[in-house]
Amino acid sequence: MAWSTLIPAKSLAKHLGQPDWCIVDCRFDLTDGEAGRRAYAAAHIPGAHYAHLDEDLAGPITQSSGRHPLPEATALRRWLEYKGIGDTSQVVVYDAGPGAIAARLWWLLRWLAHDAVAVLDGGFLAWQFIGYPISRDQPRRQPARFQGGAGAMPVIDSETLSQECGRYRIIDARVAERFRGDVEPIDPVAGHIPGAYNRPFPTNLGRGGGFLDAQSLRAQWRELLPAGGAAASVAMCGSGVTACHHILALEHAGWHGMKLYPGSWSEWIRDPARPVARGDAVGPAA
Numbered sequence: 001m002a003w004s005t006l007i008p009a010k011s012l013a014k015h016l017g018q019p020d021w022c023i024v025d026c027r028f029d030l031t032d033g034e035a036g037r038r039a040y041a042a043a044h045i046p047g048a049h050y051a052h053l054d055e056d057l058a059g060p061i062t063q064s065s066g067r068h069p070l071p072e073a074t075a076l077r078r079w080l081e082y083k084g085i086g087d088t089s090q091v092v093v094y095d096a097g098p099g100a101i102a103a104r105l106w107w108l109l110r111w112l113a114h115d116a117v118a119v120l121d122g123g124f125l126a127w128q129f130i131g132y133p134i135s136r137d138q139p140r141r142q143p144a145r146f147q148g149g150a151g152a153m154p155v156i157d158s159e160t161l162s163q164e165c166g167r168y169r170i171i172d173a174r175v176a177e178r179f180r181g182d183v184e185p186i187d188p189v190a191g192h193i194p195g196a197y198n199r200p201f202p203t204n205l206g207r208g209g210g211f212l213d214a215q216s217l218r219a220q221w222r223e224l225l226p227a228g229g230a231a232a233s234v235a236m237c238g239s240g241v242t243a244c245h246h247i248l249a250l251e252h253a254g255w256h257g258m259k260l261y262p263g264s265w266s267e268w269i270r271d272p273a274r275p276v277a278r279g280d281a282v283g284p285a286a
Contacts, residue, residue: 005248007092017047022089023091026104027096049084066266068239070240077146080146085146093105095123095124097123100201104241112148113152169225171196171224173245174200193276204249218254234261240261
């Protein structure tokens with residue numbers, strides 16, 4: 001059985017060391033770009049490779065892009081092969097806990113038509129809490145062949161979104177304070193796209209830090225999705241990273257087709273002609 005959305009720690013523990021299973025540590029701190037690498041060096045799940053958000057899971061920033069553009073597909077495939085991830089690999093990705101960074105690599109692999117990828121539910125925190133083994137060793141790299149092509153997950157660019165904004169339900173995964181424009185610790189302009197709805201990504205999680213079950217996610221999202229369902233919705237955030245958390249949540253709930261706006265807010269505001277709104281969110285309360 002291929003794991004394609006979430007995997008619990010107890011299930012991953014049964015497959016440690018199996019050659020067709022590849023684990024990737026995605027821990028990252030937006031305020032300290034080296035914190036995740038230091039955490040990985042101190043302790044990680046045995047056999048896990050490290051992925052750096054800025055260096056490995058994003059492309060070069062341009063004058064018109066957001067802070068984390070999608071990587072070029074060929075470069076991403078080569079990086080995956082270097083890490084030993086091939087067409088037949090079952091990939092498990094994790095971060096410190098919430099899944100916000102791990103969901104980015106999950107989405108990228110699905111974008112490359114690799115369905116056998118799952119986020120470790122609860123992340124490294126859940127793994128440690130149960131008492132499973134940790135390591136400081138560097139994993140061995142096995143030869144791999146990865147041939148997936150980009151395009152298997154839907155995206156929307158800034159120009160299309162600007163012209164066809166009314167066709168889609170835009171759902172912003174940032175915290176409410178940033179969405180409203182009360183504060184903006186990262187980007188030079190505060191606020192949100194006019195008409196967007198706000199659902200901070202942690203609302204996909206339960207009290208224990210793992211994802212809500214599929215039934216609970218469907219109950220929460222049913223009021224927020226438009227008549228066209230997930231396919232008529234666009235996920236965004238600050239730079240196209242935590243927005244993937246919403247897409248993962250909907251996939252786990254059984255709803256497919258939500259578009260990712262990779263550039264997100266940090267790209268939207270590159271063009272001063274694009275409208276900016278401030279104030280309370282519209283639509284059902286998150």
